[in-house]
Structure formats: structure tokens, C-alpha cells
Amino acid sequence: MAGRDAAPRRGTGAAAASCGARGSQLNDTGIPVLHTTINPWRTVAAQMDDSALVVWLADLKIIETDADGDDQISPNTRAVASLMREAAERELALRRRARARKPGPTGGLPREHHQRLREEIARRLDLVALIREGVPDLRRSGASWRGRCPLHDDREPSLVVWPERGRWRCFGCGVGGDAVAWLLATRRELDYRAAVTYAALRAGLPAAAVVAWPSRKGGRP
């Protein structure tokens, strides 16, 4: 467990930020150098990609809750872990908000067309069937479905799917979205365009819908 006990290593978050390489301030076990205020951790978090942040959060939860029963973890380390977690959670929340505000990628399609395509996919695609392929324990719970999230080390069913809305969200790691977002999060081999195309075809839309949409008065594809 010594690896989890983050000790001061080289550099500060700010110094690491200036050198530009992502994760350069992490030691070889992936544990960032120790800071006792939150701002350096926010700098560290800002340099990590989403999946690294999610993994980091999962580790931190274990430290904070002492879930593996390791009483070697000092209150001090736990306090720092708490700062790290706050920084990681804030960073993920910031990115989610930024993504929600910023017009997302459209795969080269005109924005209005793309918007309608995503809506049409959400309306037609069987999201429960899609997600169940990666979450075999997905079970109905009222109007929603719940299962263990494959995007983080989930010990309880944190993943919720709302088939009516065509949306899903994990209340453990915070990631969520529509069918295309699910494909992007879980199938690394798919780029954005491929994910939209796959989702459209799976939703029963003609391949042409991914390339062009009939004129506004032209009705459904």
C-alpha cells in the first residue's frame, strides 16, 4: 500500500503544467506528487484525460473510505486524498459543463442535420439493448435500468439508463449522455463519425441519413 501513500516527488503542479507533457508530474505508480492545498491538484487534474481522472477517483475513494481495510493510511494521507478527489471531481464537472455548452462535434455534418440525426437516433435506438452488451447485469428499476458501470470500478449499480429519454448516466463517475456518447465512452476503436454511423444504422436509419438529410420539408429519411 506504500504506493498509495503519496509522498512529495519532483516538481509542483504549476511547474509540471509549464512543461506541458500530460501526466508528467505523476510518479511511476500514477500517483501525483503531494500537495496540501487544492489548487495544485486542480492543475494536476487539468492535465489528466477523462479516463485517467476516473481511475484516479476510484483509487481515491478506496483510500478515503479505507475500503480495502488498510489501516496504514494516515489521516494526513486521507485528507490529501480528499483534496485530490475534490480537484478531480471539479475538473470532471467543469469538462461536462464545457462539453454541454460548447457545440459538440458534428462529424462533418451541418449542425442542424446533425442535431436531428442525434434526436432520431435517441428516439429509435434500443439503448437498453446497446448498453446491456457491455453491462450484462443491467436490470430494470421502475422506468429506468440500473447496472454496474464499466467505466469505473463500480461496486454498486451506479449506471442508470432512461430508455424513454435515450439517455444514460453513471452516478459514480459522472459520465453520461446518449447512445453516441455511450459508444464513444466504451468502444475506443470508434471515432466520432464511426460512432454516429454505427448508432444511426443500429437505430434503423438509412446509411444516407449519416451523410445528408432530406430538405426541411422533405420529411423523415
Ligand SMILES: [Zn+2]
Ligand atoms: Zn461510472
